Amino acid sequence: MDENKIKNKNGLTEEEFLEVYDAGKYERPSFTVDMLVFSVRDEEKLNYRKLPKKKLRLLMVKRGDHPFLGQWALPGGFVNIDENLEEAAHRELKEETNIDNIYMEQLYTWGDIGRDPRTRIISTSYLSLVDSNVLEVKAADDAEDAKWFTVSCELLEEEKIVSEDETVIQSLYKLFLIGDKENLTADIKEIKRVKGKITRIERTIEKTSGIAFDHAKIIMYGLERLRNKIEYTDIAFNLMSELFTLTELQQVYEIILDTELLKANFRRKIAGMVIETNEYTKDSGHRPSKLFRFNASPDGQIIQ
Amino acid sequence: MDENKIKNKNGLTEEEFLEVYDAGKYERPSFTVDMLVFSVRDEEKLNYRKLPKKKLRLLMVKRGDHPFLGQWALPGGFVNIDENLEEAAHRELKEETNIDNIYMEQLYTWGDIGRDPRTRIISTSYLSLVDSNVLEVKAADDAEDAKWFTVSCELLEEEKIVSEDETVIQSLYKLFLIGDKENLTADIKEIKRVKGKITRIERTIEKTSGIAFDHAKIIMYGLERLRNKIEYTDIAFNLMSELFTLTELQQVYEIILDTELLKANFRRKIAGMVIETNEYTKDSGHRPSKLFRFNASPDGQIIQ
DNA sequence: ATAATAGTGTCTTTCAGACAGTATAGT
DNA sequence: ACTATACTGTCTGAAAGACACTATTAT
Numbered sequence: 146m147d148e149n150k151i152k153n154k155n156g157l158t159e160e161e162f163l164e165v166y167d168a169g170k171y172e173r174p175s176f177t178v179d180m181l182v183f184s185v186r187d188e189e190k191l192n193y194r195k196l197p198k199k200k201l202r203l204l205m206v207k208r209g210d211h212p213f214l215g216q217w218a219l220p221g222g223f224v225n226i227d228e229n230l231e232e233a234a235h236r237e238l239k240e241e242t243n244i245d246n247i248y249m250e251q252l253y254t255w256g257d258i259g260r261d262p263r264t265r266i267i268s269t270s271y272l273s274l275v276d277s278n279v280l281e282v283k284a285a286d287d288a289e290d291a292k293w294f295t296v297s298c299e300l301l302e303e304e305k306i307v308s309e310d311e312t313v314i315q316s317l318y319k320l321f322l323i324g325d326k327e328n329l330t331a332d333i334k335e336i337k338r339v340k341g342k343i344t345r346i347e348r349t350i351e352k353t354s355g356i357a358f359d360h361a362k363i364i365m366y367g368l369e370r371l372r373n374k375i376e377y378t379d380i381a382f383n384l385m386s387e388l389f390t391l392t393e394l395q396q397v398y399e400i401i402l403d404t405e406l407l408k409a410n411f412r413r414k415i416a417g418m419v420i421e422t423n424e425y426t427k428d429s430g431h432r433p434s435k436l437f438r439f440n441a442s443p444d445g446q447i448i449q
Numbered sequence: 450m451d452e453n454k455i456k457n458k459n460g461l462t463e464e465e466f467l468e469v470y471d472a473g474k475y476e477r478p479s480f481t482v483d484m485l486v487f488s489v490r491d492e493e494k495l496n497y498r499k500l501p502k503k504k505l506r507l508l509m510v511k512r513g514d515h516p517f518l519g520q521w522a523l524p525g526g527f528v529n530i531d532e533n534l535e536e537a538a539h540r541e542l543k544e545e546t547n548i549d550n551i552y553m554e555q556l557y558t559w560g561d562i563g564r565d566p567r568t569r570i571i572s573t574s575y576l577s578l579v580d581s582n583v584l585e586v587k588a589a590d591d592a593e594d595a596k597w598f599t600v601s602c603e604l605l606e607e608e609k610i611v612s613e614d615e616t617v618i619q620s621l622y623k624l625f626l627i628g629d630k631e632n633l634t635a636d637i638k639e640i641k642r643v644k645g646k647i648t649r650i651e652r653t654i655e656k657t658s659g660i661a662f663d664h665a666k667i668i669m670y671g672l673e674r675l676r677n678k679i680e681y682t683d684i685a686f687n688l689m690s691e692l693f694t695l696t697e698l699q700q701v702y703e704i705i706l707d708t709e710l711l712k713a714n715f716r717r718k719i720a721g722m723v724i725e726t727n728e729y730t731k732d733s734g735h736r737p738s739k740l741f742r743f744n745a746s747p748d749g750q751i752i753q
Numbered sequence: 754a755t756a757a758t759a760g761t762g763t764c765t766t767t768c769a770g771a772c773a774g775t776a777t778a779g780t
Numbered sequence: 781a782c783t784a785t786a787c788t789g790t791c792t793g794a795a796a797g798a799c800a801c802t803a804t805t806a807t
Contacts, residue, residue: 162515230571409762432805498780713787729778738787
């Protein structure tokens with residue numbers, strides 16, 4: 146049962162095979178990781194009574210070299226030969242933006258030819274959420290600058306064509322990234338093709354202004370994932386600080402889902418995921434609200 | 450506004466930069482695609498009256514070379530420099546198993562160091578579903594053999610540890626792949642870690658018998674995705690032939706979800722996704738059943 | 754007092770689960 | 781007639797949606 150001594154058709158054992166194996170003999174693509182780091186920000190209070198509005202924001206870095214020199218890209222970079230993908234993603238984020246120790250999940254792997262003018266590059270993107278206490282990010286190392294951009298997205302047109310064997314829904318979205326000094330935009334065409342049994346969503350960038358590579362497409366994909374997962378998981382709590390009010394939590398759901406929710410119903414829905422504390426907000430100019438914390442292990446619930 | 454003439458810190462324009470860019474200067478990982486191809490199979494009828502039972506099956510190929518020579522692996526292979534990932538996946542599947550033109554969605558990208566003894570290999574896995582008419586697969590090219598294996602999975606142990614700041618659910622699963630001549634198995638430990646706000650699922654292979662690389666882990670992940678998506682999408686129809694009875698459809702749901710469903714409720718649930726035909730089954734030894742086809746565009750419903 | 758938010762009670766509608774019933778082919 | 785499946789009707793309870801009501805602070 147000496148498995149290691151089995152010989153292949155060239156008469157080599159595994160040991161011999163690995164010795165002569167030349168990993169470099171084929172022309173190979175490069176591989177990078179990219180991070181979508183979302184957070185939530187309070188806008189300024191309008192008066193002593195009103196609560197501040199919340200906005201969703203995304204971290205971008207300014208490119209300090211070709212290609213797309215001077216444009217904004219998702220933080221990320223090449224994976225070293227001796228580190229796992231998640232390690233690489235954490236390291237790159239630390240290097241470029243000084244952010245550390247955050248929630249992260251794999252989003253999608255982008256590998257179309259021609260996505261990078263340098264060479265064939267395949268990128269795995271990661272979705273990250275940080276709580277709103279992360280105020281300042283400092284650009285470090287590779288990146289020329291790192292900044293938060295307020296994210297919004299608008300549906301410009303939608304057209305549905307139903308034919309014999311196929312239903313095509315074409316939508317045109319405009320993505321806005323609003324920064325302190327710069328505003329970036331992208332027009333993205335989304336084609337949803339329902340043909341027979343196969344449904345396929347395809348996004349193409351029609352026009353970008355200031356957003357490097359195909360990153361506008363990745364951002365749209367990340368937004369979609371975020372919207373989906375907030376409904377049936379607890380990822381939203383990664384955007385909250387340790388203590389929060391239920392209204393704050395509701396606002397976070399509202400900006401991500403882009404709808405208004407009814408207070409009573411919302412509270413019923415998230416009741417199992419929060420734990421009441423004895424603390425209250427102060428100086429609010431109206432009735433103070435109770436502070437809650439995340440309940441990591443609600444009874445019986447298995448979280449995706 | 451001649452953007453292409455902007456110079457970087459080395460004084461190069463983009464054109465000059467790309468000319469001297471050397472993609473090969475870093476040691477780089479190799480990149481492959483792997484395919485999980487699921488299908489459903491009818492077992493033999495026990496008597497003229499009884500309906501045949503259905504089983505879930507998965508396509509595997511026998512390795513014809515080191516490493517893992519003689520063991521079974523997911524079909525897949527290296528991505529050429531001039532083809533997209535999906536193209537590569539389709540090509541490899543055609544080469545190795547002669548299967549063509551099927552539903553496919555990206556599953557996950559696996560990049561841990563040490564997953565392959567040859568060199569650092571990063572793999573993007575794809576989930577595919579084919580309808581049960583695909584009976585024979587012939588091994589071609591790279592693969593020594595290609596065969597369907599009946600898939601099942603059993604929970605052996607489960608332990609839940611709740612501590613102050615963390616809930617850990619440890620489960621031990623046994624994966625069975627039953628083939629005509631060979632049976633493959635793998636013990637997989639699943640650790641679900643709920644710590645503060647972060648939930649993380651981690652799978653490790655405890656033991657495998659006959660399954661190459663980390664593919665047992667990929668299969669488990671694919672099964673989980675399949676179970677999740679069948680609940681809120683229409684992917685199940687990719688497993689059906691053109692015409693099917695509602696009982697057949699229900700059986701497919703049942704083997705994937707591993708539960709029994711109530712007929713009346715199931716029919717209510719999928720009512721919008723099917724179209725009645727005027728045809729019926731014949732020679733069934735009992736009341737014949739109406740045949741249905743997939744309804745690709747139910748009113749208003751947007752399919753993920 | 755008032756503005757603005759905090760927090761609760763309850764009616765309605767919708768949907769999932771459970772179960773019981775009727776229908777119909779082949780032998 | 782009998783067997784095995786096909787198909788339908790309806791009760792129940794839980795959850796989602798809608799809305800109205802009360803409570804509480806800083807100014």
